[in-house]
Amino acid sequence: MRTEQPKLIRLVDYQQPDYLIDETHLTFELYEDYALVHAHLVMQRNPALGCDLPRLVLDGVELQLLHLAMDDQVLTAADYQVDAEQLSLQPLRPSFTLDSTVRIEPQNNTALEGLYKSGEMFCTQCEAQGFRKITYYLDRPDVMSSFTTTVIAEKQRYPILLSNGNLIEEGVEDKRHWATWQDPHKKPAYLFAVVAGDLWSVEDSFTTMNGREVTLRIFVEPENIDKCQHAMNSLKKCMRWDEEQYGREYDLDIFMIVAVNDFNMGAMENKGLNIFNSSCVLAKPETSTDAIFQRIESIVAHEYFHNWSGNRVTCRDWFQLSLKEGFTVFRDSEFSADMNSRTVKRIEDATFLRTHQFAEDAGPLAHPVRPPEYMEISNFYTWTIYEKGAEVVRMLHTLLGPERFRQGSDLYFERHDGQAVTCDDFVAAMESVSGMDLTQFKRWYSQAGTPVLRVTDEYDAERQLYHIDIAQSCPATPGQANKQPFVIPVAMGLLGAEGQALSARLQDAEQCVTQDNWVLTLNQAQQRFTFTEVSERPLPSLLRGFSAPVKLHYDYSREQLAFLLQHDSDGFNRWEAAQQLAVQVIEEVCEQLRTHAPVQVDGCLAQSFAAVLNNPHLDTALQAEIISFPSLAYLLELQEQADVQLTDKAREAVRLYLAEQLAEPLQALYNRLREQAKQTQYRPEAEQIGNRRLQAMALSYLTLLQRDDIVAATVAQFEQADNMTERLSALSCLVNSTAQSQAQAALVQFAEEFAHDPLVMDQWFSVQAASSVLGELAHVRQLMQHPSFSIKNPNKVRAVIGAFTQHNLPQFHAEDGSGYVFLAEQVAALDALNPQMSARIITPLTRWQRYTPAQQALMRAQLEQLQALPKLSKDLYEVLERTLA
Numbered sequence: 001m002r003t004e005q006p007k008l009i010r011l012v013d014y015q016q017p018d019y020l021i022d023e024t025h026l027t028f029e030l031y032e033d034y035a036l037v038h039a040h041l042v043m044q045r046n047p048a049l050g051c052d053l054p055r056l057v058l059d060g061v062e063l064q065l066l067h068l069a070m071d072d073q074v075l076t077a078a079d080y081q082v083d084a085e086q087l088s089l090q091p092l093r094p095s096f097t098l099d100s101t102v103r104i105e106p107q108n109n110t111a112l113e114g115l116y117k118s119g120e121m122f123c124t125q126c127e128a129q130g131f132r133k134i135t136y137y138l139d140r141p142d143v144m145s146s147f148t149t150t151v152i153a154e155k156q157r158y159p160i161l162l163s164n165g166n167l168i169e170e171g172v173e174d175k176r177h178w179a180t181w182q183d184p185h186k187k188p189a190y191l192f193a194v195v196a197g198d199l200w201s202v203e204d205s206f207t208t209m210n211g212r213e214v215t216l217r218i219f220v221e222p223e224n225i226d227k228c229q230h231a232m233n234s235l236k237k238c239m240r241w242d243e244e245q246y247g248r249e250y251d252l253d254i255f256m257i258v259a260v261n262d263f264n265m266g267a268m269e270n271k272g273l274n275i276f277n278s279s280c281v282l283a284k285p286e287t288s289t290d291a292i293f294q295r296i297e298s299i300v301a302h303e304y305f306h307n308w309s310g311n312r313v314t315c316r317d318w319f320q321l322s323l324k325e326g327f328t329v330f331r332d333s334e335f336s337a338d339m340n341s342r343t344v345k346r347i348e349d350a351t352f353l354r355t356h357q358f359a360e361d362a363g364p365l366a367h368p369v370r371p372p373e374y375m376e377i378s379n380f381y382t383w384t385i386y387e388k389g390a391e392v393v394r395m396l397h398t399l400l401g402p403e404r405f406r407q408g409s410d411l412y413f414e415r416h417d418g419q420a421v422t423c424d425d426f427v428a429a430m431e432s433v434s435g436m437d438l439t440q441f442k443r444w445y446s447q448a449g450t451p452v453l454r455v456t457d458e459y460d461a462e463r464q465l466y467h468i469d470i471a472q473s474c475p476a477t478p479g480q481a482n483k484q485p486f487v488i489p490v491a492m493g494l495l496g497a498e499g500q501a502l503s504a505r506l507q508d509a510e511q512c513v514t515q516d517n518w519v520l521t522l523n524q525a526q527q528r529f530t531f532t533e534v535s536e537r538p539l540p541s542l543l544r545g546f547s548a549p550v551k552l553h554y555d556y557s558r559e560q561l562a563f564l565l566q567h568d569s570d571g572f573n574r575w576e577a578a579q580q581l582a583v584q585v586i587e588e589v590c591e592q593l594r595t596h597a598p599v600q601v602d603g604c605l606a607q608s609f610a611a612v613l614n615n616p617h618l619d620t621a622l623q624a625e626i627i628s629f630p631s632l633a634y635l636l637e638l639q640e641q642a643d644v645q646l647t648d649k650a651r652e653a654v655r656l657y658l659a660e661q662l663a664e665p666l667q668a669l670y671n672r673l674r675e676q677a678k679q680t681q682y683r684p685e686a687e688q689i690g691n692r693r694l695q696a697m698a699l700s701y702l703t704l705l706q707r708d709d710i711v712a713a714t715v716a717q718f719e720q721a722d723n724m725t726e727r728l729s730a731l732s733c734l735v736n737s738t739a740q741s742q743a744q745a746a747l748v749q750f751a752e753e754f755a756h757d758p759l760v761m762d763q764w765f766s767v768q769a770a771s772s773v774l775g776e777l778a779h780v781r782q783l784m785q786h787p788s789f790s791i792k793n794p795n796k797v798r799a800v801i802g803a804f805t806q807h808n809l810p811q812f813h814a815e816d817g818s819g820y821v822f823l824a825e826q827v828a829a830l831d832a833l834n835p836q837m838s839a840r841i842i843t844p845l846t847r848w849q850r851y852t853p854a855q856q857a858l859m860r861a862q863l864e865q866l867q868a869l870p871k872l873s874k875d876l877y878e879v880l881e882r883t884l885a
């Protein structure tokens with residue numbers, strides 16, 4: 001907790017470490033009410049910095065120092081200085097050893113950072129700065145050391161003792177036993193991990209491209225042993241993929257994953273010993289939805305890919321976080337695209353980015369992909385660092401082309417293996433292989449905000465010329481009033497009157513992918529691109545595949561959008577046309593509601609959707625995406641000032657209209673897909689997933705019709721389906737319908753059936769909290785009294801508080817401000833327990849400037865009250881300070 005105002009840490013102040021740690025030898029003695037950590041560090045003055053001997057300053061937080069010795073000389077209090085965050089002392093020789101013993105209390109660690117207990121097991125989370133809660137250390141990523149770790153604990157309670165690397169020794173002494181692990185690869189402390197518990201494991205093996213056998217083991221609590229297979233399959237797939245696509249081979253004899261229930265985020269890439277939130281690793285068809293199966297595949301891959309992009313080559317300092325996260329998200333999303341539908345994956349990523357990252361980039365917490373300063377680095381594990389960072393890497397991939405990008409990544413790994421480096425080093429490798437000057441491109445790392453492109457065009461029939469004019473601008477963000485132009489790749493094509501791809505010649509072409517698919521490279525505020533030999537007036541298909549994280553405006557008519565939706569050869573842009581069409585139609589209804597005019601929904605959307613549903617050439621996954629409606633959150637993000645209730649009403653009106661217009665084809669589709677599902681054995685594979693998603697989409701429209709036969713079919717699906725995907729989609733339809741007695745019965749039945757399974761209960765919680773029908777605040781408060789709820793468990797916090805505040809916008813933004821009061825209360829309660837969670841769960845309040853003046857005042861009042869609390873964590877302090885600045 002804060003004692004004084006936290007300091008700002010600045011990138012420009014970066015300095016190399018004064019001392020290095022060559023070897024780290026740790027011994028953990030684990031007991032029920034405390035743990036002892038003995039550290040033996042082999043250290044030296046950083047040879048790059050000279051021969052003087054400055055004071056050695058070690059990081060350490062919430063540690064009780066019991067013993068300290070330098071070169072075997074025991075030190076007394078007069079020999080060192082210690083405060084709440086640091087221990088400092090004076091080395092006498094350039095090379096020396098340092099021994100320390102500290103006492104910590106993992107059982108009382110509710111922040112879930114450092115060494116803590118999740119249920120009965122001990123585990124760790126060290127990124128970014130959790131290691132300093134384990135022992136005194138140089139807790140920074142550019143200090144890389146070899147680690148040898150001994151864990152000692154009671155044998156019966158903790159039969160499994162794990163750490164990074166290879167097991168080199170183990171033994172038993174009385175009721176206690178011990179295991180020693182050695183990691184041959186030097187690593188920063190943030191990649192350190194320890195686990196002790198009563199765990200079962202599934203084992204498999206993988207033969208690497210050079211023929212080495214790697215043991216793969218997933219450790220879980222005994223009751224979850226039947227939920228590991230999908231993660232294991234995903235692991236083997238991504239190991240092979242990384243060899244084939246990036247030439248990267250695994251480098252230890254064993255790779256372990258441990259599932260824990262209490263975890264602040266998804267998972268952690270500790271060297272050879274990944275620790276996972278159980279929600280991101282455990283699955284079986286009866287308890288887990290398709291979305292969960294897919295999330296597991298991508299997170300297993302993400303953590304595995306970090307072994308190269310993050311561990312072998314790590315970050316010099318935390319300002320470079322996106323160096324490993326952006327690149328690794330890009331890698332995992334390409335992997336998922338290869339394993340599933342590439343177009344659908346791109347749609348999902350773009351939707352996510354535009355809903356969440358664009359909002360972040362437009363608010364008070366906006367920051368560049370490489371932030372220049374922070375108070376608490378935990379606050380910077382953001383959509384910008386991850387998702388926008390991945391888009392930056394994707395743009396490099398687009399600009400260089402796949403082959404040169406691969407050469408660049410090879411060079412990056414080769415140059416920097418074993419080093420802690422910067423985003424500049426990554427870009428420099430791309431420059432070296434391509435000969436391109438990427439200086440201007442690097443503005444993506446330093447300028448925050450979402451660029452806006454305004455596109456106009458002109459056709460000169462006589463000379464067969466077609467001009468595209470693009471103006472780019474970028475709104476001001478905190479601390480950055482004026483922006484310089486970005487380098488922006490705009491992939492595009494031209495469609496003729498019959499929907500055919502037009503070929504043409506792009507003058508001064510930067511890059512021409514094929515005859516009818518171009519990448520325009522913008523690098524100025526205003527630019528003209530001219531095509532020659534254009535035989536007819538074309539309709540442009542712009543920003544294909546969402547080739548840059550920007551907002552693009554081109555004045556399409558509804559007819560043109562419907563045309564693109566039908567004919568564009570780019571799947572992403574077909575979907576995008578449907579989105580834009582839906583946005584236009586909903587906005588029109590918003591305006592009718594605002595002016596109290598009669599509501600009239602334009603029929604163009606229903607016609608287009610009907611054509612999509614009847615199109616045998618579209619796969620079901622893409623059909624589902626196209627008819628899936630823009631979310632309320634996305635619609636609000638597009639508005640100058642967000643009007644939640646009105647937009648929700650308009651959106652629902654359009655959905656109902658579509659359901660009425662399309663009732664027949666939707667019903668036929670639903671019946672067909674449901675019958676097909678009954679005949680098919682469930683597998684979490686792309687084609688089936690697409691079918692189930694379309695089935696769920698059809699059912700959610702049909703639910704709006706309030707017909708008894710549809711309610712009956714939904715209840716039947718809920719009761720009879722053999723997989724959680726269909727059961728949960730049915731439950732969600734019931735909960736969000738007027739059939740509340742059936743909904744209640746289903747909820748009761750579900751809770752009885754799954755009371756013992758916390759991950760399924762998370763879904764039970766969130767389907768209610770996110771429902772604008774059921775999830776009134778009073779009901780949400782009631783959910784928090786349920787025996788399965790605990791505010792100490794981050795998954796439960798996300799399932800109830802997160803679902804309510806982020807997915808139940810009409811209730812959260814209730815006009816009396818009760819939703820805001822509720823969130824502020826929860827933030828205050830959480831801050832005393834788990835600052836990373838409080839600083840994250842507050843996000844919806846940080847967007848206060850987006851809403852009406854009355855809402856702004858209510859939200860601000862809650863933020864100010866929080867700011868006035870006598871004790872605030874550094875995490876929450878920083879968020880509040882920036883939000884209210």
Ligand code: B3K
Nearest residue numbers: 127128267268269378381
């Ligand atoms: N690197 C971790 C995130 C750690 C977050 C610490 N607050 C997971 C990941 O991105 O793979």
Ligand code: ZN
Nearest residue numbers: 302306325328
């Ligand atoms: Zn990551």
